Amino acid sequence: MSDVKSVAEQRWFLPKSSLGDLVRKLCEQGYTVIAPVRRDGVITILPITEAADIARGVADEQDGGHYRLHDDPEDKYFRYSVGPDGPKRYFFPPRQKLFTMHVAGDRFEMDTVGPEPPKYAFIGVRPCDLAAIAVQDRVFGIASDQSTFRCETETYYQQTRLQSLLIAVNCTRPGGTCFCDSQNTGPEVTEHHLFDVAMTELRGGFVMRVGSDKGRALIDELPVREPNEAELELEELRLIRAREHMGRSLDPQQARDALAKAVEHPRWDEVAERCLSCGNCTMVCPTCFCSTVTDSSDLASNKVTRHRQWESCHTLAFTYVTSGPSRNNTRSRYRQWLRHKLSTWYEQFGSSGCVGCGRCITWCPVGIDLTEEAAIIAADRTLTTTHRSESEVCS
Ligand code: SF4
Ligand code: SF4
Incomplete structure (x- = not known):
């Protein structure tokens, strides 16, 4: 050797x-x-x-x-x-x-x-x-x-x-x-x-x-x-x-499975009572990637400039499609965010969308904690709903 x-x-x-x-x-x-x-x-x-x-x-x-x-x-x-x-x-x-x-x-x-x-x-x-x-x-x-x-x-x-x-x-x-x-x-x-x-x-x-x-x-x-x-x-x-000495813990497989089933769950209503739809959690998250574009025109120079800026799935405007907002309440927007991070991200990118940095917990002004939300839903032994994608459940 x-x-x-x-x-x-x-x-x-x-x-x-x-x-x-x-x-x-x-x-x-x-x-x-x-x-x-x-x-x-x-x-x-x-x-x-x-x-x-x-x-x-x-x-x-x-x-x-x-x-x-x-x-x-x-x-x-x-x-x-x-x-x-x-x-x-x-x-x-x-x-x-x-x-x-x-x-x-x-x-x-x-x-x-x-x-x-x-x-x-x-x-x-x-x-x-x-x-x-x-x-x-x-x-x-x-x-x-x-x-x-x-x-x-x-x-x-x-x-x-x-x-x-x-x-x-x-x-x-x-x-x-x-x-x-x-x-x-x-x-x-x-x-x-x-x-x-x-x-x-x-x-x-x-x-x-x-x-x-x-x-x-x-x-x-x-x-x-x-x-x-x-x-x-x-x-x-x-x-x-x-x-x-980790501050929090999460069972990723359990969260993935439970959230895939938890399309309709009373916990979404409870979290919506506290969530401000401020989008802080997405702004600090190192994996979030949603963006929007804005065009500004300068009539004096006949120029138009396009910028891209970060956007958040927690804002009503971001869910807007031709017929109106596709997720028109806080409940559906928080649900989309949590289910995407911990469950449907696997289908899209082959990994979790969460790396466990804890930023979204620290910087949420009302202290909503995704590890707590996922654990509460995962602990519900009555979960039986089969998985549907967010586009199928948009309200
Ligand atoms: S803990 Fe997960 S979801 Fe929260 S900010 Fe970090 S990577 Fe994003
Ligand atoms: S930071 Fe907290 S209050 Fe703001 S959108 Fe995220 S979960 Fe809701």
Whole structure:
């Protein structure tokens, strides 16, 4: 048996004082570096130019409809879990110009087509967000799995994604609304994730491993050393502890089966009493992809510009078809959202639409919790209704 470790098994150690070298190297390679930053009371992800910009010495507190940051005596970089936003908005911007056209005689001529795809390097991407990127890759047409539909026109998403670099961080302190362990998407980066480098933060630095040739080339340029036995043991302990401290849990198979049957259920009325149809849950969700387009015309220059912006299945306007809204009450819109996320998504994309990040629970202003809603419906032993798609049950 060979004692030579494969690249996937190999580990490196980057001292904390050298995190700046990593950021500098990425900037030199022409990347716009995106990392977690403390801003306006939340951890958000923004462009940075040095390691000092990354949120440090801060921890979060999350629960249904509740998010707070507090100073943390451990003084680590990544002691918080996901904030309200993630890499999604860099690959699939909340509002994006698609094209501009001008009037030329009796027809329109194209002026510009969208923005140039940027080159992003993300530091601190959590395993749930890596799983969400894989879900969106299927939606926007760059998945390796050819069994799902492909979208040939999403060139901005595809190019931005393919030239991006993903430096992930294993979660050692899951948030109060996290359930990635249930969804098999975290808290540790595994060989099932797409990533370039994965790191686990310890007191003195980061245990690193690589997931791609790009990641390997980056490691070769950093002042890394081999980790010692104690560091590797500590990493393992941190990850075991993280699994034991998930804020929520969900049985995905049970939820899938129960929601497939629960077309008519009294719980939909109860949740509709509380749901505000605000759409927050969809805006923070890393897998939601619904959008709408708006055209604006400038009479002075004879130009028209088309933008695409995120939309939500929770809004009445989004359900509008030629004869009126197809889901004309909160009950039907919440039902569509939950059944799609946890049940019918499998039929459409071959996976769950939920990666267990917990954002929709934290950022719901009234604290509606999908793990609780799914568990209540799954616990109803009287469920017998056979599955029908949402288009068949639209009110
Ligand atoms: S449905 Fe909620 S928990 Fe699941 S991925 Fe979306 S925001 Fe995260
Ligand atoms: S579930 Fe919560 S966040 Fe989602 S639309 Fe209803 S009130 Fe808003």
